[in-house]
Amino acid sequence: MLRRALLGCVCVxxxxxxxxxxxxxxxxxxxxxxxxxxxxxxxxxxxxxxFLVADDExxxxxxxxxxxxxxxxAAVDMSAFLELPVKRKGAPEVDIxxxxxIGDRAYFISSHGRNSAGKLKPERVRFFATTAxxxxxxxxxxxxxxGLLRDLLTESSLSPFELAAAAELAPKAPGGLNIEGxxxxxxxxxxxxxxxxxxxxxxxxxxxxxxERLIEGERARFGEPTTLDLGGLGVRALSFxxxxxxxxxxxFDTGGTTxxxxxxxxxxAIPLGADVQGYNPEAFFTPDARDRILLLSDDGSxxxxxxxxxxxxxxxxKRFRGTxxxxx
Numbered sequence: 504m505l506r507r508a509l510l511g512c513v514c515v516x517x518x519x520x521x522x523x524x525x526x527x528x529x530x531x532x533x534x535x536x537x538x539x540x541x542x543x544x545x546x547x548x549x550x551x552x553x554f555l556v557a558d559d560e561x562x563x564x565x566x567x568x569x570x571x572x573x574x575x576x577a578a579v580d581m582s583a584f585l586e587l588p589v590k591r592k593g594a595p596e597v598d599i600x601x602x603x604x605i606g607d608r609a610y611f612i613s614s615h616g617r618n619s620a621g622k623l624k625p626e627r628v629r630f631f632a633t634t635a636x637x638x639x640x641x642x643x644x645x646x647x648x649x650g651l652l653r654d655l656l657t658e659s660s661l662s663p664f665e666l667a668a669a670a671e672l673a674p675k676a677p678g679g680l681n682i683e684g685x686x687x688x689x690x691x692x693x694x695x696x697x698x699x700x701x702x703x704x705x706x707x708x709x710x711x712x713x714x715e716r717l718i719e720g721e722r723a724r725f726g727e728p729t730t731l732d733l734g735g736l737g738v739r740a741l742s743f744x745x746x747x748x749x750x751x752x753x754x755f756d757t758g759g760t761t762x763x764x765x766x767x768x769x770x771x772a773i774p775l776g777a778d779v780q781g782y783n784p785e786a787f788f789t790p791d792a793r794d795r796i797l798l799l800s801d802d803g804s805x806x807x808x809x810x811x812x813x814x815x816x817x818x819x820x821k822r823f824r825g826t827x828x829x830x831x
Contacts, residue, residue, distance in 0.1 A: 533827040535572035535797075540565055541812035542803040543823045545602030545685070545740075546786040547609040550637050554788045555609055557599035560803060560813050562587075564611075564633065564641055569788050569797050572825065577640045581633075584643040587626050595626045601685035601741070602786070603693055608644055609635040610693065610714050615652045616674030616681040628652050632718045645718030654723035655709070661728060664707060669700045675756040683785065684708075684741035686748065689768055692726070694748070696738030699755040705730035706737050706752065731772045733764060742787035744796060749775075749830070751784040751798070763798075765830070777828045788825070800824045 537543070537556075544559040552570050557563075562582040565575040582594035600614045613629045630648040633641035656667045666680060674681035676699075684696025693714050697707040710726030717723055736752035739761065743749075750764040750772060761779050764772040779798065788797035802823040803813035815821055 533795075535569075535825045535827075536822050537567050537572050537575075537799075537825060538822045539575050539578070539818050541805070541815075541821045541823055542785075542801045543799040543825075544600050544683075544785045544801055545611060546788050546799055547602050547604040547635060548788060548790045549635055551790045551792040553637070554797075555602070555633075555635065555641060556786060556799065557602055557611055559598050559600055559614075559785075559801070560596060562594060562597050562599070566640075569825070579640040581631075581643065585626075585629055585631065585647050586649075595624070597629050598624075598627045599629075600681075600683045600785075601696070603686045603741075603743075604635055605687045605693065605714065607635055608632045608715070609641060610685065612651075612682060612685050612695070614674055614681050614683065615655075616670070616679060616699075617672070619673055619675065621671075621673035621676065625649075630714075630717055632714075646720065648717040648720070648723075651717065651723055654725075658725050660725060661709065664700065664702050664728070666700075674699060677755070679755070681737075681755070684738035684750070685711075686741035686743045689743065689746075694741055696741045696750070698737035698739060698753070701735070701737055701755055702730055704732075704735045706733045706750075708738065731764075731766065733772055734762060734774075736762060740785050740787055742789045742796070744787075744789035744830075745791055749787055749789065749796065751779075751787070753783075775830060777830065779826075779828075782824065782826065795827045795829050797825050797827055800826075 540558040542558045542560045546554045546556040563580045566577040587594050598614045599611050602611045610632045613627045618624050630651050632644040669680035672679035678700045681699040683698040688694050692712040695709045709728045712724040733752040737755050739753040740751035748766040753761045763775040763777050766772040782800040784798045785801040786799040805812045
């Protein structure tokens with residue numbers, strides 16, 4: 504009964520609208536459309552068939568059925584809980600770019616970069632956690648942490664990467680700062696993956712050792728950083744699946760080709776032969792119980808009736824794609 508009620512409407516804050524019209528037919532048997540949002544930017548598994556996903560164009564977390572697609576099963580606007588600056592036009596976007604599940608919590612991180620014009624935006628410096636319920640809406644755990652950028656810039660092991668200079672640039676400028684990947688780490692904590700900068704043309708990954716303590720106000724502690732040869736590409740998404748890390752890699756700026764890699768956490772990353780042409784992957788749904796992974800596309804630039812998806816005002820017209828892939 505609860506599932507049927509949730510499918511009948513999408514509730515954000517206190518507003519509830521009727522179920523949007525059905526999305527267009529998928530282009531292949533492995534492809535699904537998810538409605539109500541465009542820019543899937545980070546996802547966590549709630550169980551083997553539902554996931555919680557963030558959109559980097561708003562502050563709403565949405566729950567979807569990974570097998571059925573369609574409208575959100577539940578949605579919650581986190582703006583009121585993220586201690587954001589007061590704006591006349593409403594809550595500013597946090598620019599959530601990555602997510603991971605560790606234990607019974609879902610962790611989310613913003614880009615920690617400036618806006619596209621290179622202007623400093625304090626709301627884009629957030630690290631926070633929610634519950635990861637198998638039904639119902641997620642709830643904030645602890646308090647949002649706003650000190651991670653400071654911690655990164657003052658960490659001595661990261662000084663060779665000149666992150667302080669990178670943080671002064673737009674995220675898609677050469678050498679700018681932009682975090683777009685995060686996943687649980689085999690040894691504990693989480694990996695942070697940088698789309699930018701690309702030191703010597705390699706992708707930068709930094710171990711965050713104490714994510715669970717950040718939301719209690721403790722400063723971040725980091726492990727030894729590493730760089731990976733991803734063919735000159737940066738990290739767009741990270742996930743830990745069946746003992747290995749999956750990486751969606753793309754250029755630091757707009758456009759270009761996305762490639763998928765797997766990494767054992769020690770040696771070099773290995774390219775995967777999966778065809779992701781036409782997709783802009785920024786998130787994974789990778790429960791260990793499934794033999795396939797679901798790759799989620801940020802489709803904010805996808806044109807719908809001549810207009811970019813992210814520019815649409817009617818949520819029922821917004822949509823993003825997912826495609827199921829078999830990984831060797």
